[in-house]
Amino acid sequence: MRIIYAGTPEFAVPALQGLMDAGHEIVMVLTQPDRPSGRGMQLKASPVKQLALKHDLQVFQPESLKPAEVQADIAATNADVLIVAAYGLIIPTAVLNIPKVGCYNIHGSLLPRWRGAAPIHRAILTGDTETGVTIMEVVPKLDAGNMISKWATPITEADTTQTLHDAISREGARLMVAAMHTLQTSGQLASEVQNEALVTYAHKLEKSESAIDWTQSAVQLSRQVRAFNPFPVATAKFKDQVCKLWFAQVAESSAVITDAAHGAGSIVQIQPLLVACGDGILELQELQMPGGKRQTAQQFVHGQHVQIGDRFF
Incomplete structure (x- = not known):
């Protein structure tokens, strides 16, 4: 035709x-x-x-x-x-x-x-x-x-x-x-x-939707990160810089961690890279700092000298 x-x-x-x-x-x-x-x-x-x-x-x-x-x-x-x-x-x-x-x-x-x-x-x-x-x-x-x-x-x-x-x-x-x-x-x-x-x-995505609110549940934040890959990419501040979060999933139940003692956005484990949320724990797996390339969580941990207790905002 x-x-x-x-x-x-x-x-x-x-x-x-x-x-x-x-x-x-x-x-x-x-x-x-x-x-x-x-x-x-x-x-x-x-x-x-x-x-x-x-x-x-x-x-x-x-x-x-x-x-x-x-x-x-x-x-x-x-x-x-x-x-x-x-x-x-x-x-x-x-x-x-x-x-x-x-x-x-x-x-x-x-x-x-x-x-x-x-x-x-x-x-x-x-x-x-x-x-x-x-x-x-x-x-x-x-x-x-x-x-x-x-x-x-x-x-x-x-x-x-x-x-x-x-x-x-x-x-x-x-x-x-x-x-x-x-x-x-x-x-x-x-x-x-x-x-x-x-x-x-x-409705059309707004770039303002990309900012992570750590008081939300790990389930919702995983969805946000995955939905915004490849655009506009979810973002959070780390050490006063805007970090892009390319991939994240709800932490496996086998991770024996509770978020009760940690503020939302706090890093509670480094390997794997686990962050406390308003409800549950989010495992970050792929990130990107300004001017850098996409990295695995472990590359990010070494490059940014991440410690337990550091926070994303």
């Missing part, structure tokens, strides 16, 4: 590759304009654009899809389908009406749970036991279209937003390729209406 593909970050790369591998004709790639990146703030192409250019695909990067001339350029592709994956711009109804067959989206949650911008992060933060991906029809209302297919996976204590992102991106690509095969061969896709009573919204 003739497909317009709208996507921007790494999440959207596997599906574009999968659709090309399946033999579909990508008549246009919509992706956000190049943005400044890195210390030099040089303009950098999105991961989707980089893949598209490798395959000599037509790339279109408007700031908005609302202007009539932009919509005319999209209509000129004579596309059958528009596929969306983390594109990042509002798609007007006029654009949704352009493809002959329909518009479909890869959404990183098990809809109707977690519509919105940060579904993977919010699923971990809230303590959901599973997440996944949904292939859905695109409609003007945010993430409200009928559901075509789903893939689910448990959320384990070892999962971060990064690990789940990678799995969801891969499986979302597989489901979308399968959906397009069905659409091409049968001319239609069965779908299920979302139950509006079960809808939750995954």
